[in-house]
Structures are given as structure tokens and as C-alpha cells.
Amino acid sequence: MAVKHKSGLRSQLPFLLIALPGLLYLVINNYLPMFGMVIAFKKIDYAKGILSSPWVGLDNFKFLFQTSDAFIMIRNTVLYNLAFIVLGTVCAVFIAVLMAEVSKMFAARFFQAGLLLPNLVSMVIVAYLVYALLTPETGLINTSVLPALGLEPVNWYTESKYWPFILTITQLWKTAGYSSIVYIASIAGIDTGIYESARIDGAGKLRQIFHITLPMIKPTVIIMLLMSIGRIFASDFGLFSQVPMNSGALFNVTQTIDTYVYRGLMQYGNVGMSSAAGLFQSVVGFVLVITANYAVRRVNPENSLF
Amino acid sequence: MKRIIALFICVLAVTMSAGCGDGGTSGGGAADAAQEVVFYCITFTNIADNYDDINDAINEHIAQAYPEANVKFRLQLFGPAEYEERIRLAMQSGTPIDLFTPLGLPNYVAQNQVLPLDDLLAEYGKDVTAILTEDIGADAFNTFKFDGKIYGVPINKGMAITPTLIYDKDILEATGFSIDDINSISDLPPVFDKVKELFPDVYPFANLNQGNSEIMQVMAGENDVDMMMDRVTYMGVVIGDSGEVVNLYETELFAEYIDIIRDWYEKGYVPQDMATSPSTSTEYFNAGRLFSTIGGYGGNEIGVTVSASTGRNIGSKWIAPFYFDSTAASLATAVSSTSKSPEAAMRMINILYTDEFVINTILYGIEGRDYVKVDEHHWAFPEGKDINTVEYTAAYSTGIVGSEKLQLQPVGMSYDDILLKLRQNVESKRSPYYGFTFNPANVVNEMTALSNVYNQYIPGLVCGSLDPAVAIPELNKALEAAGIDKVVAEKQAQLDAWIEANK
Incomplete structure (x- = not known):
């Protein structure tokens, strides 16, 4: 047994060496910076440096919970992300199923490129695309669309009630095409024999989709879901700050943890508090992944991440 | 597993000492x-x-x-x-x-x-x-x-940055008004009306900086408001020589000036998206679509500079006094x-x-x-x-x-x-609290929360797009929740100590 194990290690050595650069990268890029977590518990004194600055316990975390803002920003972050996760997954799977039915090579390439393009556009540009549509005096919606429908113009950047929809649509427009790639790939990996036998048994397109495609990509969907749940406390800064043009009147529906921390700390440059907010986000995200994974494992161990 | 941890610690130690070494060598230059x-x-x-x-x-x-x-x-x-x-x-x-x-x-x-x-x-x-x-x-x-x-x-x-009206001379001439008719912001609306009538495409007024109409600076200058070292968010100020730190946003004074700008907004003197629009006066001047803006400047020749950068015939005039305060x-x-x-x-x-x-x-x-x-x-x-x-x-x-x-x-x-x-440094009206400095160390959490409240309400209020009747009470509720009282009290304590020490 022991001998076999040894030779096993020797034969695996080349593969381990291949993995080495990647592992090193992981350590240097993802683990070394974790040293910075200590900053969250310190009152940074630049003259003394990070290590000798005094410890302050949880003081840096207090500002997050100072006001009712804490509730608003956590609510916004979580609800938006839930909406993005659910709607995003539905849209992405829907697109993937449709794309799988496009058989002509040229058409498939064309649609794929078209779906990917929004994802390559920077959020700042997206913000101005939205702005071109919504700007009160010259925007397309107020000057052409609403009058054509006989509606009054809307001052979009001060009316918070529309923004949950605007943000969700923007986000889906930007990301759905990109996230569908994973599902397109996993649909492509399904054994075509299964579809053939289904056809012989008389199953139509819809039946094939509901009884073959969707069950076959279920594990992929679950993994993707778990991974996005881990980021449920993070938010796309560009989407929540740039797209609403940083408008104060919209903060009730656009404030997320990231934008709050940015707005609050830009002015004071307190790295301790910024780190505290980042750490808080990560810890909660970590707990959520573990919980979600545990829940999945209870239902279906095969589909869990670990 | 242990080995991996050991390796990890080694790497950590090497990189950290490398970091220190860098600092050491550059400091050790030859003495001469x-x-x-x-x-x-x-x-x-x-x-x-x-x-x-x-x-x-x-x-x-x-x-x-x-x-x-x-x-x-x-x-x-x-x-x-x-x-x-x-x-x-x-x-x-x-x-x-x-x-x-x-x-x-x-x-x-x-x-x-x-x-x-x-x-x-x-x-x-x-x-x-x-x-x-x-x-x-x-x-x-x-x-x-x-x-x-x-x-x-x-x-x-020159540290006296006087609120200055920067205006298009050609447009003013067309309206028949003279710059001598304009001595404070209350003289502006009749001119604005005329501008609107003659040039429907021209905004009578737009902001110099995004989300800021400078109305607060005019208010401070006209009423001797000492911003008490907080020129950005004005949390806790002293009006006149009362020696009493107050929450500016609760005062009649603030409401009064916000009403002025709200009036301008409702009459269409200003771009309706002034609070959020990235377009500012420079662009509007460039396009020939703006009559005036207000900005804080030293001296009285900013018109020359703006003319040069916009290619228009721009003039400038002080529109409110500057209060040489602690800020x-x-x-x-x-x-x-x-x-x-x-x-x-x-x-x-x-x-x-x-x-x-x-x-x-x-x-x-x-x-x-x-x-x-x-x-x-x-x-x-x-x-x-x-x-x-x-x-x-x-x-x-x-x-x-x-x-x-x-x-x-x-x-x-x-x-x-x-x-x-x-x-002007010497001649501007000097606040009795000039020289006071505020140390925010004890209220950092509050200041952070307050600056978020500020960002939420103030741009909309000072640009007229929020209804003051609704927004000011909301603003004050939010400020209170964020700890304005604590900041005001802390400022008061430090001010009292300063006054005592400088008697």
C-alpha cells in the first residue's frame, strides 16, 4: 500500500509541477493580501505602519450600523442580488436553450457575438447609454416615447420608484448573454443519442427541453447559483453608482454596501473602516455559501459544491 | 497540510521582509x-x-x-x-x-x-x-x-473666495440691463425673465460644479455663517458671533435660501437636471446656451479666464461678500x-x-x-x-x-x-472664530454617516429639484439618525475650549 502510494506521488509529480504556477498565483494573489484583514481591527497610524498601529477591536465596524442606512443598504444589496440571480439564471438558461436550437453556423456565431457585446461595454458607457435614454430634457424616452404614448415626461433621476426596474433591466441586458455561455456549453455536452431516442419515442421540442435539456443542466445551474450566492453581499459598483448618475434622490433604492462605503469613506480616507466593510461583506458571503451548500447537500448530495 | 502552511509562512515572511528592505535602502543615502x-x-x-x-x-x-x-x-x-x-x-x-x-x-x-x-x-x-x-x-x-x-x-x-457672478456680457447687453443693476442674487430674477423671453434656448443660470449651485456659499457670505472647518458638508456651524454651534439644516436661514433656488428651478431658470447632470456651466457657455453661473473666486478677473477657455465674452462681478471664517x-x-x-x-x-x-x-x-x-x-x-x-x-x-x-x-x-x-485676505470680514480647528477623531463614525446623508439630500436641495417642504424635514430626520447632535456637541465643546484658550 505504502509503496504504491509513493510511486503514485512520483508519477503525479509532473502534474503537480504543472499546477505549481497556478497555485503560486493563487497564494500570492488570493491568500497573501488576506494579511490586510488586520487593518479592519486597527486604528491606522501612518507613522507607525500597519503592524504597530494600535488595535481597536470592532470599532471600525460601528459606522456600518450607525444609522438606519445599514438596513437600507443591506436590504438593497440582498434584494437586488436575489432578483439578479433568479431572473439572470432564468434569462441565461432561456437564451442557452434557444441558442442550442440555432443550428446554422453563421446565425449561431452572429447571435452569440450580439449577446456577448453588452458584457464588454464598460459600466461608465452603459451609464451614458441609459442617460441618453432618460435625461429629463433631451432624453429619448421623454422626448419621443412618452409623448407618443400620450404620457407626461418623467424626471427619471429624482423618481426613485422606477429604479429597481431600470437597474434590473440594465443588469440583465448586460450580463444575461455572457452567463448563458456556460449553459450553452453544458447543453452542447449532452449526448445527442438521448434526444434521438426521445424523438423516436415521439417527444416534441418542448418535451425534449423540459424532460432532457433542463434536467441535464440542473447540476450546472446549481453550481452557478451557489457561486453567485457567495457574492450576494457584493454589488457592481458601476451599476449602482454610475448608472443612476450618483443621484442623491435615488439613494433609497440605489444604495448598496459598496456605494455606501465608497461615498462615506472617499472623503475621510479611513482605510480601517473600508477594510472593515470589505471584511464584513466577505464573512457574510462565506457564511451564505456554506449554508446554501449545506442546504443543497441535504436535498441532493451530488449537486453540492463540496 | 502542515508543509503547505510552512511554505505559506515562508513566502509571507520573505515578501514582508522584502517590503521592509525596500524602505531601508532608499533611506540610507550618503550623508553628503x-x-x-x-x-x-x-x-x-x-x-x-x-x-x-x-x-x-x-x-x-x-x-x-x-x-x-x-x-x-x-x-x-x-x-x-x-x-x-x-x-x-x-x-x-x-x-x-x-x-x-x-x-x-x-x-x-x-x-x-x-x-x-x-x-x-x-x-x-x-x-x-x-x-x-x-x-x-x-x-x-x-x-x-x-x-x-x-x-x-x-x-x-488670496483665500477670500468671493461668490462671483460669471455672466455672458453679450446676453446681458441684449436684455437692456446693466451689470450695475445686479448687486445681489435677489436682483437676478428680473434679468433671468428677460433672458428667457429673448433667448428661449438659453438657460439663465447653471451650476459651475456638478450638483452644487453655490447657494450655500452666498448664504454664508451674506449672513456671516462660519462653517467651522467643514467646508464640504457644513455639519455644525456658527451663525454670526453667537458662539453657539447649530445644525445649519434646521435653521430658518437654510430654508430661506433653499426656497430661492427652488423658485428658480420651478420658473425654469436652471436646467432641470442640475443636481445630477454632468454638464456644467463651462459646457453651456461653450455652446452659447447659458447666461450666468456663480462660483467662488479670488480676485475679480475670473471673467477673463472663462472668456479665454469658452471663447465667449464673459464678465464677472462679486455677488455676495466673502466671510473669512475658520474654513x-x-x-x-x-x-x-x-x-x-x-x-x-x-x-x-x-x-x-x-x-x-x-x-x-x-x-x-x-x-x-x-x-x-x-x-x-x-x-x-x-x-x-x-x-x-x-x-x-x-x-x-x-x-x-x-x-x-x-x-x-x-x-x-x-x-x-x-x-x-x-x-482681501486682510480686508474681508473676519470671523471671530478664525483660527479654530476641529479635530473629528471622536466623531469619525458620525461624520462618515453624515456625509452619506449629505450626498443623499443636499445636491437635490441646493439645485432646486427636491421639494424643500418634504425634503428638509426628511433630511433632518436622517441627520439626527446619523448623529448630527453628537457632532454639534463635540464641535461646541472644542469651540468653547478654543474660545477659553484664546481669550
Whole structure:
């Protein structure tokens, strides 16, 4: 047994060496910076440096919970992300199923490129695309669309009630095409024999989709879901700050943890508090992944991440 | 697993000691070699790819003119958006940085990022002390004193930034009004009406900076409001000489001025998206679609500058007095607490504030190539060049560096204006609390929360797009939740102590 194990290690050595650069990268890029977590518990004194600055316990975390803002920003972050996760997954799977039915090579390439393009556009540009549509005096919606429908113009950047929809649509427009790639790939990996036998048994397109495609990509969907749940406390800064043009009147529906921390700390440059907010986000995200994974494992161990 | 951890710790140890080593070597220069002093400077113009020649020219001059100073100067330019971030990064990573211009000194003092300068000034900064005492007054350094120690050398410039109406002369002429008819903002609406009537495409008024109509500055000037060291968010102010710190946003005064701007908004004098629009007065002026804006400026010749950059015929006039309050002197040169040689840094400050060649080379580049000297006090771009095509310039940083008296002025700007600006320092109505400094260390959490409330409501209120009847009560509820009372109380306590100490 022991001998076999040894030779096993020797034969695996080349593969381990291949993995080495990647592992090193992981350590240097993802683990070394974790040293910075200590900053969250310190009152940074630049003259003394990070290590000798005094410890302050949880003081840096207090500002997050100072006001009712804490509730608003956590609510916004979580609800938006839930909406993005659910709607995003539905849209992405829907697109993937449709794309799988496009058989002509040229058409498939064309649609794929078209779906990917929004994802390559920077959020700042997206913000101005939205702005071109919504700007009160010259925007397309107020000057052409609403009058054509006989509606009054809307001052979009001060009316918070529309923004949950605007943000969700923007986000889906930007990301759905990109996230569908994973599902397109996993649909492509399904054994075509299964579809053939289904056809012989008389199953139509819809039946094939509901009884073959969707069950076959279920594990992929679950993994993707778990991974996005881990980021449920993070938010796309560009989407929540740039797209609403940083408008104060919209903060009730656009404030997320990231934008709050940015707005609050830009002015004071307190790295301790910024780190505290980042750490808080990560810890909660970590707990959520573990919980979600545990829940999945209870239902279906095969589909869990670990 | 243990091995992996051991490896991990090894890597960690190696990288950390490498980090320290870097800091060690650069500090250990030979004693007689010139000490390098790195100056982080803000610029509002394009940054040249390479400006070694600027540094070389300055160093050549320093070596000749001040051999005893024994300093080697290195300029580092950054745009305003990244400036403070770069300072923090440099300090955290051990990158050399000696001099910079903090945009909010109290926060830097609170985090020990800057050095106390009293001893250094006494020993190496005699010239700069003399000049500042002459131009600003014997109390020049007071605004930069914390716990009795000086942390900044004030920029020697006109610090009275008077709310100034900047207007299109041609449009004003067409309306039949004269600029003499306009003496305060209450004179503006009739003119605005006429502008609207004659030029439906022209906005009577737009903001100079995004989300800020400057109405608060007008209010402060007309009513002697001392912002108590918080020029950005005005949390806790003193009105007049009452000695009582109040929440400005609860006062009648605030509501009164917000009503004015709300009225302008409702009458369509201002762009309806002024609170959020990235378009500001400069663009509207450029397009010929704007009559006026208000901005805080020193001197009274900003019209000349705006005319030059917009290609329109622009004039300017003070529209409200400036109240020289505790906040007035806000910019100073500070020495980084990570500086390897604070003595050299102070010797360099002394040169920065007293040497004409050094300051003008930093601002305008190499004479002949980047600028030409028109006469004793004026400069111009060389034939065929402008601010975008010239090889090097930092021409807009004039109020950021050293002493304004030594700086050349653009052609068309009268030198008298500089002297006027410096006179304004002494002649503007001075708040009895000038010299008071606020240390926010005890209320950092509150200040952070408050600045978020500020961002949420104030741009909308001061640009008229929020209904004050609804928004002001909401604002005050939010401020209260964020701890305004604690900040006001803390300010009051520090002010009382200051008044007691300065009796």
C-alpha cells in the first residue's frame, strides 16, 4: 500500500509541477493580501505602519450600523442580488436553450457575438447609454416615447420608484448573454443519442427541453447559483453608482454596501473602516455559501459544491 | 497540510521582509549627497508623459542658487481624482513622498500622516514664515494648528473666495440691463425673465460644479455663517458671533435660501437636471446656451479666464461678500510622516515659497518651449500652442503651490488683481472664530454617516429639484439618525475650549 502510494506521488509529480504556477498565483494573489484583514481591527497610524498601529477591536465596524442606512443598504444589496440571480439564471438558461436550437453556423456565431457585446461595454458607457435614454430634457424616452404614448415626461433621476426596474433591466441586458455561455456549453455536452431516442419515442421540442435539456443542466445551474450566492453581499459598483448618475434622490433604492462605503469613506480616507466593510461583506458571503451548500447537500448530495 | 502552511509562512515572511528592505535602502543615502524631496502635486491639465526635464531644470537651479540647502527636488503630478488615493498608497507602500497638499488636513492629522512643523519652521523656514506673516497676518498658521502644533504651511494666495457672478456680457447687453443693476442674487430674477423671453434656448443660470449651485456659499457670505472647518458638508456651524454651534439644516436661514433656488428651478431658470447632470456651466457657455453661473473666486478677473477657455465674452462681478471664517484657509503644504528627511523637506518648502524660477517652472514648464514671458508679471503660450498642445504645463495649479505673488499671470489678467486677492485676505470680514480647528477623531463614525446623508439630500436641495417642504424635514430626520447632535456637541465643546484658550 505504502509503496504504491509513493510511486503514485512520483508519477503525479509532473502534474503537480504543472499546477505549481497556478497555485503560486493563487497564494500570492488570493491568500497573501488576506494579511490586510488586520487593518479592519486597527486604528491606522501612518507613522507607525500597519503592524504597530494600535488595535481597536470592532470599532471600525460601528459606522456600518450607525444609522438606519445599514438596513437600507443591506436590504438593497440582498434584494437586488436575489432578483439578479433568479431572473439572470432564468434569462441565461432561456437564451442557452434557444441558442442550442440555432443550428446554422453563421446565425449561431452572429447571435452569440450580439449577446456577448453588452458584457464588454464598460459600466461608465452603459451609464451614458441609459442617460441618453432618460435625461429629463433631451432624453429619448421623454422626448419621443412618452409623448407618443400620450404620457407626461418623467424626471427619471429624482423618481426613485422606477429604479429597481431600470437597474434590473440594465443588469440583465448586460450580463444575461455572457452567463448563458456556460449553459450553452453544458447543453452542447449532452449526448445527442438521448434526444434521438426521445424523438423516436415521439417527444416534441418542448418535451425534449423540459424532460432532457433542463434536467441535464440542473447540476450546472446549481453550481452557478451557489457561486453567485457567495457574492450576494457584493454589488457592481458601476451599476449602482454610475448608472443612476450618483443621484442623491435615488439613494433609497440605489444604495448598496459598496456605494455606501465608497461615498462615506472617499472623503475621510479611513482605510480601517473600508477594510472593515470589505471584511464584513466577505464573512457574510462565506457564511451564505456554506449554508446554501449545506442546504443543497441535504436535498441532493451530488449537486453540492463540496 | 502542515508543509503547505510552512511554505505559506515562508513566502509571507520573505515578501514582508522584502517590503521592509525596500524602505531601508532608499533611506540610507550618503550623508553628503543631496537629499531627495518628492512633491506630490495636483494638476488639472493633461499630464505630460515625461517631465524629467522639468525636474532637471529645477534641480540645476537649486544646486546653483541654494547649494547650502542640499536638496534634490522631484515633482510628481496627479489628476484631482486620484491625488489623495496616490498619497495614501505611497504612504502605505513606503514609496518616497515628502511634500503634498492635503485636501482635508484634520483627517491627515488624525491618522498621523503629517508631521508637526513648529521646530522645522523655526530652523529652516524663516523666509516662508516672514512672507506668510506679511501677506496673511500673524495668525497665518493658526488654521493649521492642532493641539497647539502647526501641521501645514498655508498656500500664500488670496483665500477670500468671493461668490462671483460669471455672466455672458453679450446676453446681458441684449436684455437692456446693466451689470450695475445686479448687486445681489435677489436682483437676478428680473434679468433671468428677460433672458428667457429673448433667448428661449438659453438657460439663465447653471451650476459651475456638478450638483452644487453655490447657494450655500452666498448664504454664508451674506449672513456671516462660519462653517467651522467643514467646508464640504457644513455639519455644525456658527451663525454670526453667537458662539453657539447649530445644525445649519434646521435653521430658518437654510430654508430661506433653499426656497430661492427652488423658485428658480420651478420658473425654469436652471436646467432641470442640475443636481445630477454632468454638464456644467463651462459646457453651456461653450455652446452659447447659458447666461450666468456663480462660483467662488479670488480676485475679480475670473471673467477673463472663462472668456479665454469658452471663447465667449464673459464678465464677472462679486455677488455676495466673502466671510473669512475658520474654513477660509484650507490649503497648506504638509510634510509626510513617512518623509526620510523632514529637514530637507522644510528647506524645499522655503524654496517653493520664495523662488520665482522654481514655482513658475513647476506651473508653466520650460521658458521658450512651454511658455513665453511677456513682461515682468505675465506669461503666454508660445506661438501656435495652447493648453492641450504644449509639451508641459500645470497652469491651473496656481492656487495649489507656494506663493501666488511670485507666480506669473496669464496675459490679460492684471497683476493688481493678485495684490487685490492678497489684500482681501486682510480686508474681508473676519470671523471671530478664525483660527479654530476641529479635530473629528471622536466623531469619525458620525461624520462618515453624515456625509452619506449629505450626498443623499443636499445636491437635490441646493439645485432646486427636491421639494424643500418634504425634503428638509426628511433630511433632518436622517441627520439626527446619523448623529448630527453628537457632532454639534463635540464641535461646541472644542469651540468653547478654543474660545477659553484664546481669550
